[in-house]
Amino acid sequence: MTPEDFQAALADLGLDQAGLRREIEERSAEAMSPTTVWRWYHGRRKVPPGVAAYLSLRLELHRKGT
Numbered sequence: 001m002t003p004e005d006f007q008a009a010l011a012d013l014g015l016d017q018a019g020l021r022r023e024i025e026e027r028s029a030e031a032m033s034p035t036t037v038w039r040w041y042h043g044r045r046k047v048p049p050g051v052a053a054y055l056s057l058r059l060e061l062h063r064k065g066t
Contacts, residue, residue: 001052003043009055010041013062017041024051 001009010020017037025032039045047055 001047001055003041003047006040006047006052006055009059013055013058024054 010016015023018034021032021034021037036045040047040051
């Protein structure tokens with residue numbers, strides 16, 4: 001997932017960086033640095049495959065209206 005794809009996914013889902021971080025923390029029960037998502041957003045680090053898959057699934061469900 002490119003930074004542009006990542007940014008578009010967040011926008012389509014109505015999420016900001018902090019919102020995504022909270023979702024990931026809730027589902028993983030692990031703390032995450034706020035700068036981690038910022039790095040993905042700005043292309044400083046690659047979006048991990050698991051996060052990309054999660055966003056892709058959320059987008060698919062969002063587009064189907066579920």
